[in-house]
Amino acid sequence: MKTKENHIALEATDLSIGYKSVSICDNINFTLHKGLLAAVVGVNGIGKSTLMRTIGNFQPSISGTLKIKEQNVVDFTPLKFATTLSVVLTEPITSNNLRVQELIALGRQPYTNWLGNLSPKDILKVNEAIELLELSELKHKKCHEISDGQLQRVLIARAIAQDTDIILLDEPTTHLDLYHKVQILKLLKSIAHQTLKTILFTSHEIEMAIQLCDKMLILDGLNNPFEQPCKLIENRAFESLFPSDAVRFDSITGAFRIQK
Template sequence: MKHSALDVSDLSIGYKSISICDNINFQLQKGELTAIVGINGIGKSTLLRTLGNFQPKISGSIKINSKDLEDYDPLTLASKISVVLTEPIASKNLTVQEIIALGRHPYTNWLGKLSSNDLLKITAAIEMLELTNLKHQKCHELSDGQLQRVLIARAFAQDTDMILLDEPTSHLDLYHKVQILKLLQSIAHHTQKTILFTSHEIEMAIQLCDKMVILDGAKNPFEQPCTLIKNKAFERLFPSDTVTFDSAMGAFRIQK
């Protein structure tokens, strides 16, 4: 029997006892790129933070490789899941290579000494994200797009089965949004990592993702993009007098 890399069942998320989204159910497999989409305030980032164990769930079940999330100790969980949040990095005075090396923290000894294997993982991440020419630059010298690639490289260097990213394309222009999402797709498909990210780029996600979770506060459908289109799931996202979804084109249209 094939086990899911991530299994979310009857999940309710929110803060303390106040739920902001209920009835969340989906299962992800290795090698899949999946987007979480929905309107502002519906709980996309809260869901991602809950899955990464940065805040507690209200109810329901989250299983990583068939084991409950809360049963993992922090160090073991850090070897299973890497997370890229929207918070700024602690020190932009570090070099690109130094930031990426931080991804090896779960595997180093108490002195933080890097082994030959750690160095190989760091080099592989730098090459995968095409950062070789930037590895000695300070992070404050980078563009937003370059810094985003550095943070993804840090997560890749952590060498986890799953990578969670909160709005990885925010503040980027169209070209760099596409570049980042195609890169994530390539990493998922070629390294068999499970990658889950939140996004407002719904049309790009439809074109590039294997699966999508639509947080709508009700059924929260989860499926392949083509199935979601067929089931008219995107047409219920926004008020129809403002924005409509063209299922033939897989795109939104502004009502004039």
């Protein structure tokens, strides 16, 4: 692992997120360095997707600061932002008639000329992403001809092809079976560590994130703790995540137990 702890990639300070002037989650603070895989977890409706949209500059924050490489997000030009940060959200795509290879190639748009012609480097990045996500057999299929799980891998490949320092993924393991959930998260961790990209994703797969992530942000609407998973377990941060009469977190096994 090549992580350089002195290189800050993404930083939130006293961040409040929401819509218009209505905040849904306050007091969000975290610092992510280069080469880390990090997860955002929390109950439904707490603001995980809203945080992704705020970091991705799709909507403004209510208050606080959000910086990429020590520069305020709102100060980036659109082109600079597109070559620095890539995003995969949960919204359905509008390009179902594109072939898989064509959709992945859209990740290269920030680098192509006004005609959208792909250079040899662009083609290389697209092919690398196809290989990484094991999509070679699907690359000529149209997006409406593949499963939801396969499409999820295609969208991740598009973000990889965009070749940005920071990658945001909202629920990247949605529609995937257990094997492919693990495979995708292990791949993302390998990419982060080997290429020094910073990858932040939201997930309901809390136990899996505990095992694979370098850092985790728990959105609880109060303190929103951010730390290494082992530190969060030591601090009993997971124990109040869900109502205790339904599930209980076992700090020894790092798993949730159903209360019968």
